[in-house]
Amino acid sequence: MVDQEIRLIKKIKKGNQQAFKKLYDSYADYSLRTAYAITNNNSDASDIVQETFIKVYRNIDSFDIRKPFRPWFYQILVNESRRYMKKKSKEDISIETERLLDHLNHQTEEERDFEQLETAMEQLEEHHRTVLILKYLNGFSEKDIAEVLELNVNTVKSRLYKARQQLKAVIGGVADE
Incomplete structure (x- = not known):
C-alpha cells in the first residue's frame, strides 16, 4: 500500500x-x-x-x-x-428539540449505548477526545498520533491514559444515574 x-x-x-x-x-x-x-x-x-x-x-x-x-x-x-469547531462555537447554535426527541424515542439499545458513548466523549476535553478518536477509531499508534498532533509520544500516552480514565468516570457516572 x-x-x-x-x-x-x-x-x-x-x-x-x-x-x-x-x-x-x-x-x-x-x-x-x-x-x-x-x-x-x-x-x-x-x-x-x-x-x-x-x-x-x-x-x-x-x-x-x-x-x-x-x-x-x-x-x-x-x-x-x-x-x-472554534468558528462554530462562536456562533449561537440551538438544538432542534423535536427532532432530537423523535430520534431518542426510536432508538435500539445498541444505538442508545453508542449515543451514551458519544455523550461521554463530548464531555471530554477536546485534546483528550482527539487522541481517543485517532487511537481507537483510526487505529493510529501513539507515535503516529504524536506526529499528527505535533506532540511528544509521552504526552500522547499521558493524554490517552487521562482520556480513558475520564471516559470511565463519565460512563460510570451515567450508568449509575
Whole structure:
C-alpha cells in the first residue's frame, strides 16, 4: 500500500486528477468518521472533510514523499476540525428539540449505548477526545498520533491514559444515574 500510495501522490503532484480521486476514495470514509466523532454532526463533518481535501490538494506539493502520508493527512483533518469547531462555537447554535426527541424515542439499545458513548466523549476535553478518536477509531499508534498532533509520544500516552480514565468516570457516572 505504501508504494502504491507514493506513486499515487507523485501523480497528484503532477496534476493527475484521477489519482487524486483514488486518494479521496481511499481516505473519505475514515476521515468522515473521524470528523463526525469530533463534531458529532454529519453536516459539519462533511464540510470539514471537504475543506481537508481542498487543503490537501492545494498543499500536496509541500508533502515530503519520504514520510508517511496518513499522519500528514490526519494532521490537516484534525487542524481543520479544530478550526471549524472554534468558528462554530462562536456562533449561537440551538438544538432542534423535536427532532432530537423523535430520534431518542426510536432508538435500539445498541444505538442508545453508542449515543451514551458519544455523550461521554463530548464531555471530554477536546485534546483528550482527539487522541481517543485517532487511537481507537483510526487505529493510529501513539507515535503516529504524536506526529499528527505535533506532540511528544509521552504526552500522547499521558493524554490517552487521562482520556480513558475520564471516559470511565463519565460512563460510570451515567450508568449509575
